[in-house]
Amino acid sequence: MFFQKEIETLTRKQIEAVQLERLKRIVAYAYDNVPFYTRRMDEAGVKPKDIATLKDVTKLPFTAKEDFRTNYPYGLFARPMRDIVRIHASSGTTGKPVVVGYTKNDLDVWSDIVARFIVATGGCADDVVQNAFGYGLFTGALGLHMGWEKVGATVVPISSGNTERQVMLMRDLGVTALVATPSYGLYIGETLAKMGLSPADLKLRLGFFGAEASTKETHEQLSKMLGVVTNDNYGLTEVMGPGVAGECSFKCGMHIAEDHFLAEIVDRDTFEPLDEGETGELVITTLTKEGVPVLRYRTKDLTSITKEPCRCGRTMARMSKVVGRTDDMLIIRGVNVFPSQIESVLMEMEEVANSYEIVVDRVGYMDTIEVLVEITDVSLLLDYGKLEALREKIRARFRQVLQIDVKVKLVEPMSLKRFEGKARRVVDKRKQ
Ligand code: DLL
Numbered sequence: 035m036f037f038q039k040e041i042e043t044l045t046r047k048q049i050e051a052v053q054l055e056r057l058k059r060i061v062a063y064a065y066d067n068v069p070f071y072t073r074r075m076d077e078a079g080v081k082p083k084d085i086a087t088l089k090d091v092t093k094l095p096f097t098a099k100e101d102f103r104t105n106y107p108y109g110l111f112a113r114p115m116r117d118i119v120r121i122h123a124s125s126g127t128t129g130k131p132v133v134v135g136y137t138k139n140d141l142d143v144w145s146d147i148v149a150r151f152i153v154a155t156g157g158c159a160d161d162v163v164q165n166a167f168g169y170g171l172f173t174g175a176l177g178l179h180m181g182w183e184k185v186g187a188t189v190v191p192i193s194s195g196n197t198e199r200q201v202m203l204m205r206d207l208g209v210t211a212l213v214a215t216p217s218y219g220l221y222i223g224e225t226l227a228k229m230g231l232s233p234a235d236l237k238l239r240l241g242f243f244g245a246e247a248s249t250k251e252t253h254e255q256l257s258k259m260l261g262v263v264t265n266d267n268y269g270l271t272e273v274m275g276p277g278v279a280g281e282c283s284f285k286c287g288m289h290i291a292e293d294h295f296l297a298e299i300v301d302r303d304t305f306e307p308l309d310e311g312e313t314g315e316l317v318i319t320t321l322t323k324e325g326v327p328v329l330r331y332r333t334k335d336l337t338s339i340t341k342e343p344c345r346c347g348r349t350m351a352r353m354s355k356v357v358g359r360t361d362d363m364l365i366i367r368g369v370n371v372f373p374s375q376i377e378s379v380l381m382e383m384e385e386v387a388n389s390y391e392i393v394v395d396r397v398g399y400m401d402t403i404e405v406l407v408e409i410t411d412v413s414l415l416l417d418y419g420k421l422e423a424l425r426e427k428i429r430a431r432f433r434q435v436l437q438i439d440v441k442v443k444l445v446e447p448m449s450l451k452r453f454e455g456k457a458r459r460v461v462d463k464r465k466q
Pocket of ligand 1: 124173174175177243244245246247248266267268269270271272275276277333335355356359
């Protein structure tokens with residue numbers, strides 16, 4: 035049930051004591067070894083000795099993705115290359131990627147924290163794990179790979195793609211746990227059905243779906259299609275990769291590895307600290323990272339944190355599911371819309387498939403939003419009345435949830451794009 039019980043069940047006081055000692059150390063380490071931090075802190079008039087309490091972290095300047103880009107590739111590294119044993123990079127679509135490096139110790143910590151959420155959801159040495167994250171510079175595949183190996187399971191490093199083969203091997207190898215993005219999980223689920231198989235034909239029991247936002251409804255859908263207990267887990271390249279936080283079997287938030295990361299929530303506009311329970315932007319300081327220590331990284335992910343102990347016995351704070359990224363939020367005629375809100379409406383409807391596409395445009399001065407939704411039953415295409423009724427039902431539900439009018443276009447089954455990694459479901463023509 036626990037991977038590192040002695041750490042995962044520390045009292046709040048003990049966690050904070052560990053964090054403070056490590057925060058002091060990492061701030062001094064970053065200041066002494068990374069000229070970028072020396073300069074930033076000098077400019078802000080703050081010295082490592084000014085960190086006397088955990089709250090003093092707010093004296094430090096923020097770090098942003100842009101800082102990784104301007105210091106590309108190795109400018110934020112705190113160690114010489116001879117100490118770095120692995121490089122990863124973000125899957126950025128434009129410009130230079132974010133490049134990070136790990137020492138041997140960083141890899142050890144990383145695999146520990148991934149192993150924590152694996153075990154918290156019931157993963158064990160008996161599992162045969164199909165790792166369908168894309169292997170390469172992406173932190174997801176190797177992060178989960180190392181975590182599962184630490185647990186002692188058998189890893190099948192299949193990578194993403196070739197979905198029918200994924201299903202075949204899952205069945206032939208007696209795979210019990212699947213690792214994928216939620217979007218790819220849904221695609222694998224659809225493929226399973228298309229091949230005339232059901233979860234009863236597989237030994238699958240656990241599904242680890244991280245690396246992108248997914249709603250509770252999506253997890254329910256994944257659970258049904260694949261016959262698994264699901265796990266949501268969170269992380270990002272800049273601060274480590276997967277393992278920053280992960281669910282336990284109670285699925286009431288993702289436990290943050292607080293002995294390695296100090297998490298803050300700040301107001302997304304003013305960047306002022308927010309209280310426990312309030313939703314804002316997650317800011318992370320790495321407490322033990324040697325290769326690339328990161329002070330107050332602005333993740334752009336919106337979430338809230340609770341420090342209430344969990345029913346599972348873990349005392350590590352929990353972050354709620356990510357509502358969205360500040361840069362993913364669509365402003366439609368002045369109203370804020372998160373793609374996750376659209377997703378949860380669609381996931382609760384039986385008549386539509388899991389694939390959708392959001393098209394945002396501007397006609398004159400007016401923003402428009404259209405959602406393309408796949409129907410599941412082709413026969414509906416022959417019945418205009420029924421089709422219209424379904425369209426109206428979806429529209430009404432969107433109006434209720436989003437408070438704006440959304441155009442709905444129903445499209446044929448399997449006509450929209452499927453994703454083998456992170457999905458891209460929003461086309462914002464206003465930006466093109
Ligand atoms: O996606 C790391 C990861 C890999 C996490 C595998 C979990 C599993 P990046 O490619 O740098 O790293 O993308 C990081 O993805 O800032 C979030 O916006 C989003 N993200 C990651 N996990 C979740 C999640 C990896 N569970 C960015 N829920 C982050 C919501 C997530 N968003």
